[in-house]
Amino acid sequence: MSELLGLYNYWIVIILMMTGFYIVIARPNLIKKIIGLFIFQTSVFILFISMAKVEGGTAPIIEEGISVYSNPLPHVLILTAIVVSLATTALGLALVVRIREAYDTINEDDIHVQDEEG
Amino acid sequence: MLLSNLPALQVVIPLASAPLCLLLRNPRHAWGCALVVSWVVLAIAIMLVRNVYTGGTISYAVGAWATPWGIEYRVDMASALMVLIIATIGAIVMPYAWRSIEHELHQKHTGLVYTCYLLCLTGLLGVVVTGDAFNLFVFLEISSLSSYVLISLGSTRRALTAAYQYLVMGTIGATFILIGIGLLYMMTGTLNMMDLSQRLPEVADTRTIRVAFAFVTVGVSIKLALFPLHIWLPNAYTFAPSVVSAFIAATATKVGVYVLLRFFFTVFDARFTFAAMHVGEILMLLAVAAILIASVVAIFEDNVKRMLAYSSVAQIGYIILGISLASTAGVSAGMIHLFNHAMIKGALFLAMGCIFLRLGSVELKDMHGLAKQMPLTMAAFVVGGLSLVGIPLTSGFISKWYLVSAALTDGYWPLAILILVSSLLALIYIWRVVEAVYFNMPGAQMHKIKEAPASMLIPTWLLIGVNLYFGINADLISGIARRGAEVLLGQALP
Numbered sequence: 001m002s003e004l005l006g007l008y009n010y011w012i013v014i015i016l017m018m019t020g021f022y023i024v025i026a027r028p029n030l031i032k033k034i035i036g037l038f039i040f041q042t043s044v045f046i047l048f049i050s051m052a053k054v055e056g057g058t059a060p061i062i063e064e065g066i067s068v069y070s071n072p073l074p075h076v077l078i079l080t081a082i083v084v085s086l087a088t089t090a091l092g093l094a095l096v097v098r099i100r101e102a103y104d105t106i107n108e109d110d111i112h113v114q115d116e117e118g
Numbered sequence: 119m120l121l122s123n124l125p126a127l128q129v130v131i132p133l134a135s136a137p138l139c140l141l142l143r144n145p146r147h148a149w150g151c152a153l154v155v156s157w158v159v160l161a162i163a164i165m166l167v168r169n170v171y172t173g174g175t176i177s178y179a180v181g182a183w184a185t186p187w188g189i190e191y192r193v194d195m196a197s198a199l200m201v202l203i204i205a206t207i208g209a210i211v212m213p214y215a216w217r218s219i220e221h222e223l224h225q226k227h228t229g230l231v232y233t234c235y236l237l238c239l240t241g242l243l244g245v246v247v248t249g250d251a252f253n254l255f256v257f258l259e260i261s262s263l264s265s266y267v268l269i270s271l272g273s274t275r276r277a278l279t280a281a282y283q284y285l286v287m288g289t290i291g292a293t294f295i296l297i298g299i300g301l302l303y304m305m306t307g308t309l310n311m312m313d314l315s316q317r318l319p320e321v322a323d324t325r326t327i328r329v330a331f332a333f334v335t336v337g338v339s340i341k342l343a344l345f346p347l348h349i350w351l352p353n354a355y356t357f358a359p360s361v362v363s364a365f366i367a368a369t370a371t372k373v374g375v376y377v378l379l380r381f382f383f384t385v386f387d388a389r390f391t392f393a394a395m396h397v398g399e400i401l402m403l404l405a406v407a408a409i410l411i412a413s414v415v416a417i418f419e420d421n422v423k424r425m426l427a428y429s430s431v432a433q434i435g436y437i438i439l440g441i442s443l444a445s446t447a448g449v450s451a452g453m454i455h456l457f458n459h460a461m462i463k464g465a466l467f468l469a470m471g472c473i474f475l476r477l478g479s480v481e482l483k484d485m486h487g488l489a490k491q492m493p494l495t496m497a498a499f500v501v502g503g504l505s506l507v508g509i510p511l512t513s514g515f516i517s518k519w520y521l522v523s524a525a526l527t528d529g530y531w532p533l534a535i536l537i538l539v540s541s542l543l544a545l546i547y548i549w550r551v552v553e554a555v556y557f558n559m560p561g562a563q564m565h566k567i568k569e570a571p572a573s574m575l576i577p578t579w580l581l582i583g584v585n586l587y588f589g590i591n592a593d594l595i596s597g598i599a600r601r602g603a604e605v606l607l608g609q610a611l612p
Binding site for chain 1: 252255256259263266267270275276278279281282285286289290292293296297300303304
């Protein structure tokens with residue numbers, strides 16, 4: 001039981017990850033898919049950030065009398081990954097705007113029907 | 119001074135010129151800028167290959183931060199081959215791009231295309247020279263994001279949905295890679311690939327590392343369109359602008375294969391990948407499925423670009439088949455085909471671009487009797503097609519020869535038969551095009567069609583020439599590929 005609770009950060013990551021992934025796969029609405037994708041990516045950010053925590057450690061700033069610091073590197077990595085994810089989301093939404101202009105719908109099934117008709 | 123900074127210049131020059139292209143506004147200036155950059159990149163690539171060939175692996179500390187703390191650029195024979203592929207395709211496609219882009223795209227987009235192209239080039243080159251796992255993810259996403267934009271610029275609205283589908287799948291793939299890298303970092307505390315390869319054996323027998331391996335493999339497989347994760351590819355190649363199809367078909371999936379090689383052989387070692395994780399058997403099965411199913415689907419496609427896209431899925435199958443053998447002969451056969459297929463598919467898609475410029479369509483039914491009007495373009499397509507099939511004196515034959523002999527050395531004779539059978543399948547789909555353009559009666563409007571302009575024909579034939587040259591004189595590429603495979607498998611001194 002303590003293993004289950006002690007690893008709670010990973011449970012949060014997995015639940016978020018699967019929620020996002022499910023939305024991407026199951027929802028026909030293109031904007032909801034992008035939201036799902038964003039939740040999926042965010043779960044990975046939490047995975048990185050939570051692994052950086054060192055028990056009893058403080059923020060990684062050199063200070064008198066403190067010897068244990070959290071690992072700052074994952075934070076930096078995720079800063080970059082957030083930029084990538086932001087660019088992906090922005091581009092995805094821009095594409096949805098263009099798709100809406102061209103097809104007059106943002107529902108994947110309707111778009112498919114229109115493509116089949118030529 | 120300049121020479122010792124070649125690996126960084128390779129990435130920095132296209133990256134710095136991308137915003138310059140955007141600021142230039144005038145499409146012709148932007149194109150000129152992209153053209154010059156492409157050629158400079160090719161010159162650097164050739165120097166890099168020569169340096170690596172004579173002097174061995176180059177290690178470059180970015181910003182002079184010592185490895186493994188800083189980011190390392192590491193160019194060995196395998197990355198040098200990839201740099202050469204990307205730079206060659208870029209340099210040949212750019213002179214072609216002007217007429218094609220001007221014809222296919224709305225005028226307000228023409229300047230922006232070159233910015234995105236340069237960013238894509240930066241990303242692809244960055245992936246192959248970097249020696250840092252996280253940096254690899256960032257470059258992969260730079261190239262992917264810019265290729266989503268490039269694909270969405272296609273002339274029909276279906277380009278938009280194709281780009282959207284690619285964006286969703288590509289991002290899932292990239293996030294999988296990121297999870298894998300995170301788990302690796304969790305266990306080893308390092309991101310440098312060489313450092314990872316030294317520290318991983320200690321912890322290799324843990325579930326975390328196995329999960330990391332699985333995430334990376336699946337993520338990269340989406341990026342390189344390994345069957346059955348290829349569903350983004352046919353639409354993306356079909357509806358993208360012609361130049362973009364040629365550039366992306368020849369480079370993006372190949373870079374995916376390179377990333378797979380890097381992780382399989384450098385980060386995890388071959389023993390872990392193939393003996394402990396049994397990836398060889400799985401990959402072989404998927405490669406065989408890709409070769410057979412995608413070739414058969416290609417036979418029934420009426421849109422020639424779509425036919426070539428499915429053929430790409432099959433050809434990626436060949437490359438993966440070579441890698442799945444996990445022998446020096448197999449991996450070098452895969453790398454030879456990596457190079458040859460890039461040149462073949464690049465040339466075929468360029469020929470399709472010439473046809474689209476004059477005909478406005480790449481449907482088989484519109485192409486009846488086209489060979490009389492566009493003899494040079496169609497001749498290029500036929501030679502490229504024969505190379506795809508693997509007729510002797512073309513480079514496609516060389517790849518298949520090495521693949522078959524690698525399969526036979528390991529005693530997989532059914533694979534050798536499969537390669538021959540699938541070559542016949544390729545012959546059938548190429549023949550369908552040949553039949554339509556050479557032996558069918560032309561339509562009423564056909565006499566108005568002219569041959570493609572020289573600025574597009576010359577690059578197409580240049581790539582065909584590369585094909586024929588390496589079909590007759592294969593020593594150079596097979597030598598580079600063999601040494602690349604030896605470096606990857608750890609048999610050569612670093």
